[in-house]
Amino acid sequence: MKKIIVxxxxxxxxxxxxxxxxxxxxxxxDGRSCVISNExxxxxxxxxxxxxxxxAAISIEESECDCDSDCQCEADESCNNECQCSCDGCHCCE
Ligand code: SF4
Structure with a gap:
């Protein structure tokens, strides 16, 4: 799937x-740009x-990351990257 990367x-x-x-x-x-939608x-x-x-910090790239469907971060504010998200531009664990 394609994703926006900052x-x-x-x-x-x-x-x-x-x-x-x-x-x-x-x-x-941190005052930097964060991707909030990939629609x-x-x-x-x-x-x-x-x-x-x-x-030139923004790009659209193919990503292996499937954290949109599997990430549990939203349900657990103490997330320690247990979702093992490997997407470089993902902010779901911050
Ligand atoms: S335009 Fe570029 S440098 Fe400015 S906030 Fe967005 S990603 Fe960051």
Whole structure:
């Protein structure tokens, strides 16, 4: 499945993607962009957000991660990555 990936090490937290596309992005607790939805990946707002990122931190990639269906983090706030999510851009365990 395809997923939006935000590179945590590259993102500078400028907020441009969030201002342009609040359907897909929000700030995380560290002030960087966090992916909040992987629906509607063909939207113009998403394309504009990707193009507007000043550090090219956003990409859409094929991912093996299936945490959307299997991750238990939402039910357990003390999650210690027990879901064994291997997706680099996943914020589900934060
Ligand atoms: S536009 Fe890029 S640098 Fe700015 S918050 Fe979004 S991902 Fe981070």
């Amino acid at each position: 590179n945590d090490e590259t993102c500078i937290g400028c907020g441009a993607c969030i201002a342009i596309d609040s359907e897909h992005f929000d700030f995380d607790s 509607n990946l063909n939207s113009d707002d998403l394309s504009n957000a990707i193009e507007s990122c000043p550090v």
